[in-house]
Amino acid sequence: MTKKIAVLPGDGIGTEIVEQAVKVLKALGEDFEYEYADVGGVAYANHGHPLPPETLALAKEADAVLFGAVGDFKYDTLPRALRPEQAILGLRKNLNLFANLRPAVCYPELVSASTLRPEVVSGLDLVIVRELTGDVYFGTPRGRREAPDGPFKGAEEGFDTMRYSRPEVERIAHVGFRTAMQRRKHLTCVDKSNVLETSQLWREVVTEVSKQYPEVKLDYLYVDNAAMQLVRAPTELDVVLTGNLFGDILSDEAAMLTGSIGMLASASLNEKGTGLFEPSHGSAPDIAGKNIANPIATVESAAMMIRYAFHMDEQADRIEAAIRKVLSDGIRTGDIWSEGCEKVSCSGMGDAIRAALR
Numbered sequence: 001m002t003k004k005i006a007v008l009p010g011d012g013i014g015t016e017i018v019e020q021a022v023k024v025l026k027a028l029g030e031d032f033e034y035e036y037a038d039v040g041g042v043a044y045a046n047h048g049h050p051l052p053p054e055t056l057a058l059a060k061e062a063d064a065v066l067f068g069a070v071g072d073f074k075y076d077t078l079p080r081a082l083r084p085e086q087a088i089l090g091l092r093k094n095l096n097l098f099a100n101l102r103p104a105v106c107y108p109e110l111v112s113a114s115t116l117r118p119e120v121v122s123g124l125d126l127v128i129v130r131e132l133t134g135d136v137y138f139g140t141p142r143g144r145r146e147a148p149d150g151p152f153k154g155a156e157e158g159f160d161t162m163r164y165s166r167p168e169v170e171r172i173a174h175v176g177f178r179t180a181m182q183r184r185k186h187l188t189c190v191d192k193s194n195v196l197e198t199s200q201l202w203r204e205v206v207t208e209v210s211k212q213y214p215e216v217k218l219d220y221l222y223v224d225n226a227a228m229q230l231v232r233a234p235t236e237l238d239v240v241l242t243g244n245l246f247g248d249i250l251s252d253e254a255a256m257l258t259g260s261i262g263m264l265a266s267a268s269l270n271e272k273g274t275g276l277f278e279p280s281h282g283s284a285p286d287i288a289g290k291n292i293a294n295p296i297a298t299v300e301s302a303a304m305m306i307r308y309a310f311h312m313d314e315q316a317d318r319i320e321a322a323i324r325k326v327l328s329d330g331i332r333t334g335d336i337w338s339e340g341c342e343k344v345s346c347s348g349m350g351d352a353i354r355a356a357l358r
C-alpha cells in the first residue's frame, strides 16, 4: 500500500538536506507518495503562522513526517507564539510525539573528525531517549509578570514551569527500557534529582519501571555529571534516558562526539511508534543556501522513518549501508572532511549515497 510522507523542509538548510533524503528514498523504488508543505519561518512569511492549519492537517493524516529544520535569527524579535521554533514544538505536541530517539554513533572512518581523542570515541554507539512533550518546554504557567517576591520583587520577570507527571515519566521510561533490551541492556537515568522535584519523581518512577526489566542494568547520573561523562568516557553509555531540556542539551554535546552535528539523526515517536523524523540540528543560517551542509543526519532520519513507521527494515539497512559505503570511500562534506578525503557539496553527498545504494 502507498505510504504517504508529509515533507516539511522548513528554513535555512532544511530545504537542501531534505532534498537529499527524498532523493535517496526515491531511489529505493518503493511506493511512497510525497506531499510538501510550508513550516517555520517560511510558513510565517507565506501564511502568517509558523504551523499553518493545512500543514498540521497534512502531518496528522500522513503515514510519517520528514522534517528539515526551522528557525532564522531574523525572526528572533517575533512574539514567542509566532517564532518558527513553535512549529516543531506544535507538531510534537499535536502529534503526541513524546519519545525522541537520538542515536550517536561514531563511524570508524570519522574517529579523526570527532572533537575527542580517537581512543575516547572509538566504538561510540549510544542513544539518547529524550522525553519530548513535557518539562519546562510546555509547562504552564509561564509568562512575564512583576516578581512577586525575592530581592528583585516588583521587577519584570520571565518565568517558566518545569513539570512532569507520573504517567508521563512511566511511558518514556518504558521506551527507554525497551530500547535498552534491543541493545546492550544498560540504561542510564539522567536527571537533577539532587535539586529538582520533577527529577526526584523522574528517578523514583524510572526505578519502579525498571523492575519490569530485570535484565537491564540501571544506573543514574546527575545531568551535570552526565555532561562530563559524555566527554570523558562516552563508550561506557548505552541508553541515556532523560527529560526534554536535558536531552536537548546532551544530544548536541553527543553530536560532536560523532564528528559533526550533521551526523545526528532523530526519530520522534508517538504511542503507535510512528511520527516525525528530523536531524537533531537546526536550520544553520550561517551556511544556508551554500550547498555545503551535511545531509547525512537527514538521510539517516529517513532511514529511521522507514524502519520505525513503515517497518521496512531491509530498505532502512540499505540506506545505512550506503552511508557507511560513502564514508569508507572517503567522501565527506566540509564539516567532517579530513586530509586525503574527497570534499563534496550537500547535493554531492546526496548523489553519492544514492549511487551507493545496493
Ligand SMILES: NC(=O)c1ccc[n+]([C@@H]2O[C@H](COP(=O)([O-])OP(=O)(O)OC[C@H]3O[C@@H](n4cnc5c(N)ncnc54)[C@H](O)[C@@H]3O)[C@@H](O)[C@H]2O)c1
Pocket: 013, 017, 068, 069, 070, 071, 072, 073, 085, 088, 260, 261, 262, 278, 279, 280, 281, 282, 283, 284, 285, 286, 287, 292, 293, 294, 295, 335
Ligand atoms: N528541530 C529544529 O528545527 C531545530 C533544531 C535546532 C535549532 N533550530 C533553530 O535553528 C536556528 C539556528 O540555530 P543554531 O545555530 O543554534 O543551531 P544549528 O544546529 O542550526 O547550527 C549550529 C552550528 O552547527 C552547524 N550545522 C548545523 N547543521 C549542520 C549540518 N547539517 N552540516 C554542517 N554544519 C551544520 C551550523 O552551521 C552552526 O555553525 C535557530 O533558529 C534555532 O532555534 C531548529
Ligand SMILES: CC(C)[C@H](C(=O)O)[C@@H](O)C(=O)O
Pocket: 071, 085, 088, 089, 248, 280, 281, 282
Ligand atoms: C528548535 C528547538 C525547539 C528544538 C528543541 O529545543 O527541542 C531543537 O533544539 C531540537 O533539538 O530539536
Ligand SMILES: [Mg+2]
Pocket: 248, 249, 252, 280
Ligand atoms: Mg536542540
